[in-house]
Amino acid sequence: MKVSGRHYRTIWVNEDGWSVDIIDQRWLPHDFRVETVRTVDGIATAIRDMWVRGAPLIGVTAAYGVALGMREDASDASLDAAWETLHATRPTAINLRWALDEMRRVLRPLPVSERAKAAYRRAAEIADEDVELNRGIGRNGLEIIRKIAAKKKPGEPVNILTHCNAGWLATVDYGTATAPIYLATEAGIPIHVYVDETRPRNQGAHLTAWEMAGHGVPHTLIVDNAGGHLMQHGMVDMVIVGTDRTTANGDVCNKIGTYLKALAAKDNGVPFYVGLPSPTIDWTVRDGIREIPIEERSGDEVSLVWGRDEDGKTRQVRISPEATPCGNFAFDVTPARLITGLITERGVADASAEGLARLFPDRSGMAA
Numbered sequence: 001m002k003v004s005g006r007h008y009r010t011i012w013v014n015e016d017g018w019s020v021d022i023i024d025q026r027w028l029p030h031d032f033r034v035e036t037v038r039t040v041d042g043i044a045t046a047i048r049d050m051w052v053r054g055a056p057l058i059g060v061t062a063a064y065g066v067a068l069g070m071r072e073d074a075s076d077a078s079l080d081a082a083w084e085t086l087h088a089t090r091p092t093a094i095n096l097r098w099a100l101d102e103m104r105r106v107l108r109p110l111p112v113s114e115r116a117k118a119a120y121r122r123a124a125e126i127a128d129e130d131v132e133l134n135r136g137i138g139r140n141g142l143e144i145i146r147k148i149a150a151k152k153k154p155g156e157p158v159n160i161l162t163h164c165n166a167g168w169l170a171t172v173d174y175g176t177a178t179a180p181i182y183l184a185t186e187a188g189i190p191i192h193v194y195v196d197e198t199r200p201r202n203q204g205a206h207l208t209a210w211e212m213a214g215h216g217v218p219h220t221l222i223v224d225n226a227g228g229h230l231m232q233h234g235m236v237d238m239v240i241v242g243t244d245r246t247t248a249n250g251d252v253c254n255k256i257g258t259y260l261k262a263l264a265a266k267d268n269g270v271p272f273y274v275g276l277p278s279p280t281i282d283w284t285v286r287d288g289i290r291e292i293p294i295e296e297r298s299g300d301e302v303s304l305v306w307g308r309d310e311d312g313k314t315r316q317v318r319i320s321p322e323a324t325p326c327g328n329f330a331f332d333v334t335p336a337r338l339i340t341g342l343i344t345e346r347g348v349a350d351a352s353a354e355g356l357a358r359l360f361p362d363r364s365g366m367a368a
């Protein structure tokens with residue numbers, strides 16, 4: 001997507017031909033910084049400490065991490081060590097394991113001397129594939145938005161609520177939940193987006209709001225608890241969120257608070273959609289609530305809030321008593337019964353085992 005008139009992806013190989021450049025998302029929306037990463041450990045830090053985040057981008061970044069590891073030492077032991085180090089960074093997004101397994105599947109049979117080159121090639125393909133998958137989600141989601149827009153008065157916007165950041169910053173480009181929004185805007189359909197701030201890390205306020213502003217999409221930032229109120233007053237036409245892991249029967253694990261939005265949507269008859277590329281489906285899991293590991297992060301993310309003061313200094317301020325213990329559950333699971341549809345690159349599936357199997361007959365056989 002464009003930043004200051006220049007097209008960026010979120011990750012690319014540096015002009016030296018081997019190190020990896022990423023947009024360091026910790027500084028947005030105030031500073032646009034690019035960081036160069038040179039080692040597996042550097043990539044692990046970037047994922048764990050959320051310089052990059054979002055399920056698809058975590059997967060692609062890990063794939064480049066394997067490439068950096070192979071450049072250093074392409075032995076089997078090094079390949080396994082890179083897999084372990086990178087896999088340990090964040091537990092919930094399945095794209096991480098998908099990308100690491102894919103890299104190992106491609107590299108393991110090759111002679112050691114060919115592995116580094118092949119690793120960069122496959123990582124680049126995974127990145128390109130991600131962009132294509134998101135375009136597919138965009139096209140399929142656009143049709144849903146079109147139908148809602150057709151019922152509106154001329155010029156009246158389609159009001160979309162989204163949670164966290166499932167935008168281009170969470171992927172290589174376009175985003176999952178935001179791809180239909182960008183395509184609808186390009187198609188001239190008036191859109192207005194309610195952006196949940198998404199405590200504790202505020203990915204909505206920091207990242208989604210920045211994306212919307214950058215692409216001229218009218219939007220309003222709201223506190224996380226406002227969604228139910230807006231839905232009760234007919235101010236939301238549809239909800240679209242992303243997902244970190246979708247089970248074989250359509251349960252969706254996404255940023256903490258997604259479940260509450262889905263409950264409010266159900267109660268108010270507001271359609272609740274999830275945008276997802278197929279690598280986000282974990283065909284081995286059927287019960288999202290019991291089987292998906294939920295990341296628990298530092299309580300400091302709850303008690304300390306980042307912001308920029310009027311002097312342009314980025315600061316952290318404490319908002320709770322120092323001695324108060326904080327719980328920081330990063331994701332929750334929305335049961336399939338609350339979801340109107342899963343917008344994938346192949347079409348829109350019912351959130352059910354049958355719905356997913358119909359779109360992915362080739363893969364659903366892998367379900368446990």
Ligand SMILES: CSC[C@@H](O)[C@@H](O)C(=O)COP(=O)(O)O
Pocket residue numbers: 053054055056093163164165166167170171175176177203241242243244254255330
């Ligand atoms: C297309 S991104 C889908 C999800 O990864 C996104 O909604 C989300 O929850 C991101 O969480 P984060 O903790 O910022 O990595």
